[in-house]
Amino acid sequence: xxxxxTSSTPxxxxxxxxxxxxxxxxxxxFSTFLTLxxxxxxxxxxxxxxxxxxxxxQLVMYSQVEQQIDSNANLKTLIxxxxxxxxxxxxxxxxxxxxxxxxxxxxxxxxANWTYNLAADASGTQLSITDANGKVVYxxxxxxxxxxxxxxxxxxxxxxxxxxxGTYKLAVTASDAAGSTVxxxxxxxxxxxxxxxxxxxxxxxxxxMEVGVGDIAAVSN
Numbered sequence: 001x002x003x004x005x006t007s008s009t010p011x012x013x014x015x016x017x018x019x020x021x022x023x024x025x026x027x028x029x030f031s032t033f034l035t036l037x038x039x040x041x042x043x044x045x046x047x048x049x050x051x052x053x054x055x056x057x058q059l060v061m062y063s064q065v066e067q068q069i070d071s072n073a074n075l076k077t078l079i080x081x082x083x084x085x086x087x088x089x090x091x092x093x094x095x096x097x098x099x100x101x102x103x104x105x106x107x108x109x110x111x112a113n114w115t116y117n118l119a120a121d122a123s124g125t126q127l128s129i130t131d132a133n134g135k136v137v138y139x140x141x142x143x144x145x146x147x148x149x150x151x152x153x154x155x156x157x158x159x160x161x162x163x164x165x166g167t168y169k170l171a172v173t174a175s176d177a178a179g180s181t182v183x184x185x186x187x188x189x190x191x192x193x194x195x196x197x198x199x200x201x202x203x204x205x206x207x208x209m210e211v212g213v214g215d216i217a218a219v220s221n
């Protein structure tokens with residue numbers, strides 16, 4: 001069981017100085033404004049002082065800029081903390097058996113397994129499996145009784161050709177004698193072997209597939 005670390009890229013530099021970002025530019029502009037304003041006050045004509053209204057408006061405007069700078073800095077800190085917390089929580093899934101509810105399952109060694117539930121008896125049920133590109137690779141008849149059913153797939157397409165290991169998705173379509181749709185749900189299970197932290201959100205690696213934490217319905221040892 002391993003965890004894939006998040007990669008980092010050094011900030012671009014020119015010579016020995018780091019390229020300034022918008023935050024540092026805003027801070028620099030604010031400092032420049034205060035310097036110019038102080039100089040202007042020192043050298044103003046006592047008989048014709050600065051317009052107090054314009055002076056107040058400028059202070060308010062740059063005060064708002066300063067507050068925005070602080071808000072942006074705090075937001076970046078919160079985002080960073082949130083990402084770290086999410087990564088720490090996700091590692092708790094390592095080695096655990098999880099139930100996946102997005103219909104996907106890992107085909108490994110020519111075997112993939114799902115369970116599906118029919119909310120009521122059906123007159124006909126069709127099982128359809130698609131590959132990672134959304135192409136339908138297998139169709140077949142399913143069980144029609146209400147309740148839970150298991151489906152074990154040997155990884156062969158409708159023509160009997162063995163498909164490569166990878167992520168496949170099962171869809172179940174069922175209808176009753178009146179032609180009305182029967183509600184169905186699909187789930188699969190697997191053990192989390194790795195956590196991928198290289199993306200914007202952690203991904204659980206189960207067999208040959210990656211799933212998000214939001215697709216996990218249950219966890220067991």
